[in-house]
Amino acid sequence: MTRERIVECAEALFNDRGMQDTSIGDIAAAAGISKGTLFYHFKSKDDLVMEIAFAHIQRVGDRMLALLEEGQDRPEPRELVERFLREVTAATLRNKLHLYLVEESLSRNGRLRETLAGKYREWQRTLLEALGPIVGDRAPLLGPVLLALADGLVIQSSLGVEFPPIGEMLTVLLPPGTAAGPA
Numbered sequence: 001m002t003r004e005r006i007v008e009c010a011e012a013l014f015n016d017r018g019m020q021d022t023s024i025g026d027i028a029a030a031a032g033i034s035k036g037t038l039f040y041h042f043k044s045k046d047d048l049v050m051e052i053a054f055a056h057i058q059r060v061g062d063r064m065l066a067l068l069e070e071g072q073d074r075p076e077p078r079e080l081v082e083r084f085l086r087e088v089t090a091a092t093l094r095n096k097l098h099l100y101l102v103e104e105s106l107s108r109n110g111r112l113r114e115t116l117a118g119k120y121r122e123w124q125r126t127l128l129e130a131l132g133p134i135v136g137d138r139a140p141l142l143g144p145v146l147l148a149l150a151d152g153l154v155i156q157s158s159l160g161v162e163f164p165p166i167g168e169m170l171t172v173l174l175p176p177g178t179a180a181g182p183a
Contacts, residue, residue, distance in 0.1 A: 011052055046101075077174050081174060092157075123147055
């Protein structure tokens with residue numbers, strides 16, 4: 001219960017103030033606990049941020065896997081990818097946390113970099129498993145491209161840069177009627 005309260009308060013503060021302007025003390029005070037109690041549950045602010053970000057990311061992934069499992073009919077690859085990218089770009093708090101994690105991992109925190117690199121490898125495997133039955137042997141190439149596209153859209157969206165409608169962009173990557181099979 002305490003751990004959940006810490007996560008809820010941290011999410012709210014990160015969303016209101018940003019990660020850099022939210023201290024461990026702020027989070028502990030908002031949760032009504034001591035800093036020691038917070039550190040009992042989380043070793044560092046980075047561990048707390050990672051848990052929140054990865055929980056959000058997991059929810060997006062779970063929604064996408066549920067789309068694959070819905071009914072007997074598999075969606076067209078383009079439709080599935082469009083849903084995935086819409087889910088990713090709509091998750092504004094997750095995106096802020098994700099960009100914070102990427103920046104921290106690239107500039108200061110080797111342990112975080114290793115953790116995030118492992119997460120990216122996991123996402124690539126998940127995309128490979130999800131896309132394999134739909135696009136065949138193109139899945140190993142399409143998965144990393146989709147992750148790169150998602151990251152690029154997240155960055156642009158966070159900066160307030162407008163981009164064409166996702167469905168229109170995908171006609172370049174996955175023309176309508178793209179089906180499973182060899183590339």
